[in-house]
Amino acid sequence: MAERVGDTVRLTLDAHAKDGSPVIELPVDQVRMLVTGAQQDLQDFLSLAGTWAEQHLPAHAAAVTAALARALDLGPTQ
Numbered sequence: 323m324a325e326r327v328g329d330t331v332r333l334t335l336d337a338h339a340k341d342g343s344p345v346i347e348l349p350v351d352q353v354r355m356l357v358t359g360a361q362q363d364l365q366d367f368l369s370l371a372g373t374w375a376e377q378h379l380p381a382h383a384a385a386v387t388a389a390l391a392r393a394l395d396l397g398p399t400q
């Protein structure tokens with residue numbers, strides 16, 4: 323679970339745990355930076371996977387790349 327408390331985001335591993343659960347608290351700006359970095363990492367992965375597919379699966383590269391983009395909920399690479 324993620325919840326915003328003022329300028330902090332509280333991330334709880336298992337909000338339904340009976341004995342409590344580990345909690346991480348981060349500043350909102352740091353969470354934004356981490357999410358942006360994760361989005362870029364996924365986009366970079368999709369680009370590399372598309373290049374790999376073009377080299378190893380040329381007849382299916384477009385379909386494989388599109389399927390990965392859908393699975394990752396990303397737009398196609400340029």
